[in-house]
Amino acid sequence: xxxxxxxxxxxxxxxxxxxxxxxxxxxxxxxxxxxxxxxxxxxxxxxxxxxxxxxxxxxxxxxxxxxxxxxxxxxxxxxxxxxxxxxxxxxxxxxxxxxxxxxxxxxxxxxxxxxxxxxxxxxxxxxxxxxxxxxxxxxxxxxxxxxxxxxxxxxxxxxxxxxxxxxxxxxxxxxxxxxxxxxxxxxxxxxxxxxxxxxxxxxxxxxxxxxxxxxxxxxxxxxxxxxxxxxxxxxxxxxxxxxxxxxxxxxxxxxxxxxxxxxxxxxxxxxxxxxxxxxxxxxxxxxxxxxxxxxxxxxxxxxxxxxxxxxxxxxxxxxxxxxxxxxxxxxxxxxxxxxxxxxx
Numbered sequence: 001x002x003x004x005x006x007x008x009x010x011x012x013x014x015x016x017x018x019x020x021x022x023x024x025x026x027x028x029x030x031x032x033x034x035x036x037x038x039x040x041x042x043x044x045x046x047x048x049x050x051x052x053x054x055x056x057x058x059x060x061x062x063x064x065x066x067x068x069x070x071x072x073x074x075x076x077x078x079x080x081x082x083x084x085x086x087x088x089x090x091x092x093x094x095x096x097x098x099x100x101x102x103x104x105x106x107x108x109x110x111x112x113x114x115x116x117x118x119x120x121x122x123x124x125x126x127x128x129x130x131x132x133x134x135x136x137x138x139x140x141x142x143x144x145x146x147x148x149x150x151x152x153x154x155x156x157x158x159x160x161x162x163x164x165x166x167x168x169x170x171x172x173x174x175x176x177x178x179x180x181x182x183x184x185x186x187x188x189x190x191x192x193x194x195x196x197x198x199x200x201x202x203x204x205x206x207x208x209x210x211x212x213x214x215x216x217x218x219x220x221x222x223x224x225x226x227x228x229x230x231x232x233x234x235x236x237x238x239x240x241x242x243x244x245x246x247x248x249x250x251x252x253x254x255x256x257x258x259x260x261x262x263x264x265x266x267x268x269x270x271x272x273x274x275x276x277x278x279x280x281x282x283x284x285x286x287x288x289x290x291x292x293x294x295x296x297x298x299x300x301x302x303x304x305x306x307x308x309x310x311x312x313x314x315x316x317x318x319x320x321x322x323x324x325x326x327x328x329x330x331x332x333x334x335x336x337x338x339x340x341x342x343x344x
Contacts, residue, residue, distance in 0.1 A: 090122060124170070
């Protein structure tokens, strides 16, 4: 296995190599095995101008899939690929129904349609995603009717929504997606017992032409975590992480309530050690100002393998036996009139 790392990444775990032309050198095509993972947002509920809300773009063959759609997703997606990227996404995976993972789902649907998507948007998520999308459709029915009336084609307004749980949920064009349970439902902090809120929280594993990527979703880590088995030997294991907010203010105490349903670097270190991915990756970082050095320091006593800390617009390319970490090449603002997205 060959691992290349860009000097722009803060944690110097591997030998560094400048890869500013990764996108041009490693195009995604149905004729190759290349997968690209672009971190559109690596933050969490707390607002941050450095880390937008959680959202990851996966490109493999002719698949363009979003894992979650947090705040700022549309603008990051536009930066990543212009109007073609906005209209090109036709599949969204939702790990759970917290607002920081779903607030931009309506924008995936409507912006994608308005700027060129002419196929249904396929959304897969846990129990409750159908109710959420039905309500979103009702909320924006006037908007859709208005635009159709003035000439925007109706094609592309359709939604296909699946509620999924465990097992294979998609298997087309060489891409297989498997859903699995994660432990993010509210618990009694003293006993650890689940409090009984309706619904589920899930993670996803993607397999494509010999490559594999696991997305933890939001989760606390325990000995029983399915990630320990589902993630065995994957190329990338992308895991959320939280460190305690310092101090004893009311705000710090409130922020730390969520420690019971998220994972510390020490806990994730145990997960990485059990699963032994080719590379462990941190994303959905709480608080957003947490440094890479802090996360690595907490992880290293338990996991010595390849590790990187994602930031917004980091791009990881899986190609052959290489894992190439670099920066997404940003598009210029561009003009819709010159985008040619309607010609496809």
